Amino acid sequence: MKKENISLILVVALILGVFGSIEVYNGFEYTGLQTGKPDLQANSIWITKAAKDDIFENNLFNLRICNSGISDLVSDYKLKLIDVNNPRRFAIVDGKPINIGLCKTFLVKFEDLDLYNKKNINLKLIADNENRIDEMNENDNINYGLFSLVDFAPNLKTKGFDVSGYDFYNMKVNAEVCNIPGNAKVDTKTSINVDFTINGVKRTVVVNESIKSHDCLIVSSPKLAEFAISKNKILNIHVIANPDRLLSERSYNDNTFSSSINLGN
Secondary structure (H helix, E strand, C coil), X not given: CCHHHHHHHHHHHHHHHHXXXXXXXXXXXXXXXXXXXXXXXXXXXXXXXXXXXXXXXXXXXXXXXXXXXXXXXXXXXXEEEEECCCCCCEEEEEECCECCCCEEEEEEEHHHHCCXXXXXXXXXXXXXXXXXXXXXXXXXXXXXXXXXXXXXXXCEEEEEXXXXXXXXXXXXXXXXXXXXXXXXXXXXXCCEEEEEEECCEEEEEEECCCCCCCEEEEEECCCHHHHCCCCCCEEEEEEEECCCCCCCCCCCCCCEEEEEEECCC
């Protein structure tokens, strides 16, 4: 075979090889993992309040996670949100892929941490809690958030009272105790005490019934006979709900109501 023909065959083969390589390359899918590593950052934590007519448990913690590495993060991972003061209370969230230089926000409901009747909480956020991701920097996966939940608490208000019954010593004082919370619906979920003081003598009533959000409950004192007072036309009455503050409230300023009642003849 002539040298010219051999050279031509080699050139054609080379050209076909190049086009074949191009075809193979065009079928390759870039995943962002060819060079470098991702870097998950626990960026920040904040609260999104539920609508005013929504319930306490539906308020949300927002968890912002960023990727500051030099590679896309294409793997799944876990986030852990912990109540620092009670580590047995925590929430686990499924993380999602994040491209280079971007952030994603994940949500946790209040109910997932059982935060009822707590005023101040310290939260710890851990990105890649199970350490599944090989990262450029493993030292920025943790962040903290300190929050006051006063605005999300119930709020008891003693609106007033009356006296029922006919025979003096069998009469009772009936106090109206209302729950007027702030941002979201918050029913009371723990027992509360209500102190009745009549002419200087105090008796305590335990209320186990829940007081619904924006609702009232009538709480009755013991019979007047149990206050060890002599028969008197004038009753000086002082009522205070949640006197020991075992129930955390938005405000304690309106828990008390005092007045005098003249029972007549």
